[in-house]
Amino acid sequence: MNTLLDRFTDDLLPGNDHWPAATEIEVGAAMQHLASTDSEQKSLFYRLLDFLENHKERPALAEILEAKDSELFGFAKVLAFEAYYIHPKVREVVASRSMYANRSPQPAGFPVVTRRVIPWNEDEILWRSDGTERSNEVLIEQKKDPKKTWTVEEIRQWRR
Amino acid sequence: MTALHDEVNVLVVGAGAAGAAFTWRLASMGVAVTCLEQGEWQSPESSLTSLENWESKRLRERSPNPNIRRNAADYPILDDTSIIKPAIFNGVGGSTILWSAHTPRFRPSDFRVKSLDGVGADWPISYWDLAEYYEINDEIMGTSGSHGDPGNPPRTPRTTPPVPLGLAGSRIADALNDLKWHWWPSDGNILTLDRGSRKACNGCGPCEMGCATGARASVDITYWPEALALGAELRTGATVRRVLVDTTGRATGVEWTDHAGQERVTHAIVVVMACNGVGTPRILLNSVSKEHPRGLGNSSDQLGRNLMLHPIPVVTGVFDEDVQSWSGNDAFALLIQEFYENDESRDFKRGYEMQVTRGQGPLVTALGGFSHDIPWGLGHHEAFEKYFGHVATVAVTCEDLPHPNNRVTIDPSVTDRCGVPAARMSYELEENSKKMIKHGVKSATALLVKAGARETHAKPFAPSAGFHLMGTARMGSNPKESFVNQACRSHDVPNLLVIDGSVFASAGAVNPTPTLQAVALRAADLLREDALV
Ligand SMILES: Cc1cc2nc3c(=O)[nH]c(=O)nc-3n(C[C@H](O)[C@H](O)[C@H](O)COP(=O)(O)OP(=O)(O)OC[C@H]3O[C@@H](n4cnc5c(N)ncnc54)[C@H](O)[C@@H]3O)c2cc1C
Numbered sequence: 001m002n003t004l005l006d007r008f009t010d011d012l013l014p015g016n017d018h019w020p021a022a023t024e025i026e027v028g029a030a031m032q033h034l035a036s037t038d039s040e041q042k043s044l045f046y047r048l049l050d051f052l053e054n055h056k057e058r059p060a061l062a063e064i065l066e067a068k069d070s071e072l073f074g075f076a077k078v079l080a081f082e083a084y085y086i087h088p089k090v091r092e093v094v095a096s097r098s099m100y101a102n103r104s105p106q107p108a109g110f111p112v113v114t115r116r117v118i119p120w121n122e123d124e125i126l127w128r129s130d131g132t133e134r135s136n137e138v139l140i141e142q143k144k145d146p147k148k149t150w151t152v153e154e155i156r157q158w159r160r
Numbered sequence: 161m162t163a164l165h166d167e168v169n170v171l172v173v174g175a176g177a178a179g180a181a182f183t184w185r186l187a188s189m190g191v192a193v194t195c196l197e198q199g200e201w202q203s204p205e206s207s208l209t210s211l212e213n214w215e216s217k218r219l220r221e222r223s224p225n226p227n228i229r230r231n232a233a234d235y236p237i238l239d240d241t242s243i244i245k246p247a248i249f250n251g252v253g254g255s256t257i258l259w260s261a262h263t264p265r266f267r268p269s270d271f272r273v274k275s276l277d278g279v280g281a282d283w284p285i286s287y288w289d290l291a292e293y294y295e296i297n298d299e300i301m302g303t304s305g306s307h308g309d310p311g312n313p314p315r316t317p318r319t320t321p322p323v324p325l326g327l328a329g330s331r332i333a334d335a336l337n338d339l340k341w342h343w344w345p346s347d348g349n350i351l352t353l354d355r356g357s358r359k360a361c362n363g364c365g366p367c368e369m370g371c372a373t374g375a376r377a378s379v380d381i382t383y384w385p386e387a388l389a390l391g392a393e394l395r396t397g398a399t400v401r402r403v404l405v406d407t408t409g410r411a412t413g414v415e416w417t418d419h420a421g422q423e424r425v426t427h428a429i430v431v432v433m434a435c436n437g438v439g440t441p442r443i444l445l446n447s448v449s450k451e452h453p454r455g456l457g458n459s460s461d462q463l464g465r466n467l468m469l470h471p472i473p474v475v476t477g478v479f480d481e482d483v484q485s486w487s488g489n490d491a492f493a494l495l496i497q498e499f500y501e502n503d504e505s506r507d508f509k510r511g512y513e514m515q516v517t518r519g520q521g522p523l524v525t526a527l528g529g530f531s532h533d534i535p536w537g538l539g540h541h542e543a544f545e546k547y548f549g550h551v552a553t554v555a556v557t558c559e560d561l562p563h564p565n566n567r568v569t570i571d572p573s574v575t576d577r578c579g580v581p582a583a584r585m586s587y588e589l590e591e592n593s594k595k596m597i598k599h600g601v602k603s604a605t606a607l608l609v610k611a612g613a614r615e616t617h618a619k620p621f622a623p624s625a626g627f628h629l630m631g632t633a634r635m636g637s638n639p640k641e642s643f644v645n646q647a648c649r650s651h652d653v654p655n656l657l658v659i660d661g662s663v664f665a666s667a668g669a670v671n672p673t674p675t676l677q678a679v680a681l682r683a684a685d686l687l688r689e690d691a692l693v
């Protein structure tokens with residue numbers, strides 16, 4: 001793959017003891033593949049390659065691109081991150097470094113760990129009257145018994 | 161090409177949230193009704209959340225922004241003149257295919273903002289006119305929640321218990337109890353127990369990609385199957401180009417293109433627009449004639465104006481605890497309306513609601529999620545580990561006031577696949593919104609800190625959150641200041657109805673869909689009562 005693109009992606013996503021560097025999982029090639037599905041993305045991708053070629057003597061390619069063309073940088077960063085974070089190896093690392101399971105959201109879903117909390121105010125009626133008689137009537141009745149179970153038939157009566 | 165002609169009774173354009181509710185209601189009263197929808201049916205698998213690279217799909221073919229997604233049914237919406245970008249879906253189910261299904265209702269005061277607080281415009285109807293329809297809609301969509309919220313008028317017991325708060329939600333609920341800020345478990349069209357073929361939510365997270373289990377309602381799995389069983393007709397791949405009128409000023413039907421590119425004309429007794437707050441003004445503005453030179457029914461010049469989007473500032477809190485923020489439905493668990501009503505001691509009019517969002521996977525987190533920034537380069541992985549699973553975001557839905565220059569227009573220099581001009585959104589933040597945003601960010605930050613967030617990050621508004629599209633053909637009693645009357649009927653063209661969020665005279669500070677569906681159900685009843693069909 002293009003060594004300039006490799007340099008650029010490793011600037012963005014360098015590896016460490018736990019995480020692979022972008023080049024280790026061939027992020028550049030994956031970026032090219034992702035960009036190939038759309039003509040606008042394809043032309044931006046070629047613009048990126050041109051930019052890198054024109055600045056190949058410079059050491060920090062990502063930094064230069066960000067400073068000189070923030071829009072193109074934004075595009076390249078999203079594409080590189082996309083290629084990186086959907087890679088199976090990276091997904092494995094994400095799972096091993098967090099409580100996330102290494103699988104897609106469906107079909108199994110994720111258990112939602114939760115706790116029950118009761119709202120502090122269950123009784124003080126807080127909504128504001130709109131100035132109509134109906135508002136005032138309903139407010140009075142709701143204040144009398146905030147926990148009353150209402151039926152659709154009762155609610156239907158509110159219509160003008 | 162010669163157009164093919166046919167004739168129907170009631171013709172609805174758009175098979176989204178409003179169009180589905182309206183069609184079902186009329187069909188259930190035995191009225192013949194036909195709906196034209198430019199998109200196609202979606203299958204549950206189309207949510208793409210079972211794929212390994214699901215997050216990549218979220219940035220592409222499942223993006224809520226039609227200009228990025230560019231599916232065959234999408235029409236261009238030029239948005240360089242809007243700081244908030246459009247988020248919609250075009251297909252059977254409309255934008256409910258991608259919605260998060262948070263379904264709070266307007267409060268009674270939302271319908272009378274001018275009379276009560278001296279801003280915006282009053283609706284010609286009240287909460288009490290819609291209450292029954294909210295109930296009907298809740299039942300059909302299937303609503304989880306807990307009745308008895310003292311912050312709102314009474315409602316019936318909900319279909320299933322509320323969605324779980326999750327770890328971050330429980331912390332935030334504790335904080336709200338400490339602060340004595342009013343909150344309540346949210347209503348949402350997400351089932352927490354099985355109901356028929358729809359399964360209970362399994363907490364997978366990205367509801368905005370579509371729901372594979374059917375737990376989250378979308379109108380293609382709720383209203384539409386029932387409407388079709390009642391005899392309603394739905395034609396897909398049917399792109400409406402314009403509404404036709406005769407010399408007496410009555411609508412006679414629509415001109416449309418089918419999926420094979422064949423031009424067609426369908427004549428109807430009543431034409432009903434349900435293409436959403438952008439799609440509806442687009443088609444009506446494109447329907448110019450000698451009698452309607454500014455767009456159909458637009459003698460008031462209100463068509464397309466008063467676009468309200470709800471600016472949504474977001475504040476993300478980072479917790480030491482892994483709160484597993486990738487699990488649970490993405491957009492709600494608790495409804496916070498402490499700052500909802502007008503308060504003269506504040507420097508802005510009206511108010512806002514706060515909701516807690518979650519459900520972000522690794523890629524979205526790495527890209528900065530809602531409002532934090534993760535550096536690229538050497539510090540990237542360390543920052544990622546600090547944020548991933550450890551964040552909760554409070555989204556502040558601010559009431560938007562109507563402004564004539566915030567608007568939808570059409571731009572013939574760009575067209576869709578059938579040659580219909582693109583819509584253009586022009587939208588800027590108003591002074592009132594800017595002040596409200598400041599207040600909202602402060603409240604959300606204080607809440608997250610109270611909940612134990614170690615750090616917070618704020619954005620003044622989410623630029624991609626253009627999903628609440630309201631006001632562009634508003635309802636009113638005065639034909640000079642509004643587009644439709646209280647029955648959703650055009651002031652100028654008596655057999656033309658608009659039934660989607662375009663008719664909102666005010667925006668409230670809550671997600672609009674249950675309200676626009678209640679409006680649509682009521683409009684169907686009124687049409688029938690008036691024996692127009
Ligand atoms: C990501 C996302 C999250 C959301 N979350 C929430 C939420 O939590 N709570 C909430 O209340 N709301 C939410 N919404 C908003 C909600 O989806 C909309 O308010 C609702 O769907 C609007 O209903 P509608 O019928 O007006 O329009 P839509 O549902 O958008 O339907 C309009 C339909 O008209 C069709 N159409 C348009 N033009 C034409 C034409 N020329 N010819 C034929 N057909 C046409 C379209 O294809 C589309 O199917 C969300 C939206 C998105 C995108």
Ligand code: SF4
Binds near residue numbers: 363365368373376
């Ligand atoms: S979190 Fe629940 S409602 Fe949302 S998509 Fe997953 S299963 Fe459906």
